[in-house]
Amino acid sequence: AQSVTQLGSHVSVSEGALVLLRCNYSSSVPPYLFWYVQYPNQGLQLLLKYTTGATLVKGINGFEAEFKKSETSFHLTKPSAHMSDAAEYFCAVSENEKGNNDMRFGAGTRLTVKP
């Protein structure tokens, strides 16, 4: 079964600095990969997703992620952090095999942005 590992449960950056949140996946078939963001007391909101095609995916709020099959990674980046980016970020993988949408989430990375 597919799984996701997010390296670093907490990441702290200064405002204006590069944001890098790491995600590695395990999947027996070509995966679909997602990044979701969760603000306090709210549900999850999709940032971006990779299904097929271009491996560099651009999402909302200036975030992007690159699918690297050789490294089984899907790291999330943003060139310049903003205070409003402080939230919990979840990487998820869904396998294109059984026809259902069995999405598995990582444990999450909490991003703190310092002024």
Next chain:
Amino acid sequence: EAGVAQSPRYKIIEKRQSVAFWCNPISGHATLYWYQQILGQGPKLLIQFQNNGVVDDSQLPKDRFSAERLKGVDSTLKIQPAKLEDSAVYLCASSLVVASGNTIYFGEGSWLTVV
């Protein structure tokens, strides 16, 4: 477009009591999901419906959890009797169809505390 609606937002019950959560998905979405998110962890799928049929309930603790989607629209998740370890956020989500890669849209969650 209205999002996924959930109620109640917050619930505190004593162990061995019962609780029910309600969800109304985005209009036209055939697939409905219930996830459990324990503090500090990523969401875990409990059950997935396609219209009024169950697609996957392999991770649902069936001795105490039940869910239904009788008319293929809104859904109810019940816990009876509740245990302390059931304290979590219960997230309802929906997608247009069941196929892998489809974006899953989440509600704001129902926060359960079992004391």
